[in-house]
Amino acid sequence: MTSITDAADLTARLIRCPSVTPEEGGALQLLEQMLTNTGFECHRVDRNGVPNLFARWGTKGAKRTFGFNGHTDVVPPGDVASWTHPPFSGHEEDGWIWGRGATDMKSGVAAFASAAIGFANECPADGAIILTITGDEEGPGKDGTKALLDWMGAQGEQMDVCIVGEPSNPDRMGEMIKIGRRGSMTLQIAAKGKQGHAAYPHRAKNPLHALVRLLNELTAEPLDHGTEHFDPSGLQITTVDCGNPASNVIPEKARATVNIRFNDAHTSHTLDRMIRDKAAGIAAETGVEFDITTDVSGESFLTRPGPFVEMVRDIVRDETGLDPVLSTSGGTSDARFVKDHCPVLEFGLVGHFMHQVDERVPAEQVRQLSRIYRRILERYFA
Structure with a gap:
């Protein structure tokens, strides 16, 4: 042979x-x-x-x-x-x-x-x-x-x-x-608020506060506890940035990157929809706008x-x-x-x-x- x-x-x-x-x-x-x-x-x-x-x-x-x-x-x-x-x-x-x-x-x-x-x-x-x-x-x-x-x-x-x-x-x-x-997807999340002086936050809309709130909601609870053939899905925040060099300025924009490795309890569509719904709720409360771009490597x-x-x-x-x-x-x-x-x-x-x-x-x-x-x-x- x-x-x-x-x-x-x-x-x-x-x-x-x-x-x-x-x-x-x-x-x-x-x-x-x-x-x-x-x-x-x-x-x-x-x-x-x-x-x-x-x-x-x-x-x-x-x-x-x-x-x-x-x-x-x-x-x-x-x-x-x-x-x-x-x-x-x-x-x-x-x-x-x-x-x-x-x-x-x-x-x-x-x-x-x-x-x-x-x-x-x-x-x-x-x-x-x-x-x-x-x-x-x-x-x-x-x-x-x-x-x-x-x-x-x-x-x-x-x-x-x-x-x-x-x-x-x-x-x-x-x-x-x-x-x-597991499936793999990456989301680029951009938050846009209103720039202002840190001493007068009522005159600004802090995008970092809204973004951090969204990220907290995404990580506070596990996505699932695993399925018959898969370990639990994982969501990882890989970057957070606003490019702000000044300590007394509320920035106008902030962004974060999130990577998700997901099992067969989810699809990229259901996860994308969940994140967008959470972002929409926070945007309605804070006035901060979210723009989310999703790249799916595979289901x-x-x-x-x-x-x-x-x-x-x-x-x-x-x-x-x-x-x-x-x-x-x-x-x-x-x-x-x-x-x-x-x-x-x-x-x-x-x-x-x-x-x-x-x-x-x-x-x-x-x-x-x-x-x-x-x-x-x-x-x-x-």
Whole structure:
């Protein structure tokens, strides 16, 4: 069950492509050439300068189609002088592969590409394997996986289930499978009052008082106490500012930023409406005007435990000896887009070194992940 493409070697080759968002860096070119040469039908699906790759083994519209999703773009390396080995060297030493993207997530892409290539000739006639790989997960994300899914819809391409290969394990391989994620939204709240002398507050309208009152109402009670598969939602005030250098002047304007990570007890719409209603009530009492801008990174979602989840869980347990927790923890990933297309879960490497100086990964861990993906394909199409 050895892949014709070694996942660890492919990881090192991908690291050597300096694909800092939004640069492609040669990573997708490398994958496209490799996949095309082994019989995959490949299409570049670039949008607004963002590089993306679609690859399929088998026929379009196959009865059973298994999908993988991942990204080859990486965050900047920071101070190159702080690295033990150059961040785009793909240096291999003592069983470790070093470089930016070693953990997040060129290794995950290498693992599922290797597994897909190795299994392709065993894929049944009524089956297909689809790989969707973006160069814009670490960036805005608006023209990455979303562009791939839009293109697939227009072309009649469909995944029945999908695994996103993001690092999912906290400390050991096999500890955790992500079956959902909290939603994420950010609100920019601007309050406008009337400037005046601090000694004559009756002649002014203090926007800070109204804004602080609103923020207090938002944080005085928890949004919820958690749900069956999710921890409690969290609302965090990340900035408050009025730009006022004078201690005896009531400012005209004040602003705050609020970030909310919410579970399936809410939607971004219900939370946005709640905050706007509170702001409207305070505005009516104080005369201070509120202007609120909302940016939604993604809604909460859950792939409920069932045959797909249990199949992956059984294989991970058998391969690693650990019973993986089904989790919805962490931030956001491109699974928030895939969930609108098909059932999706996340399983990948241990994420210890992602985004750090001296990012690195054990080569054998990458090979183990590829073996798990290969076994998942074998079981799914059995």
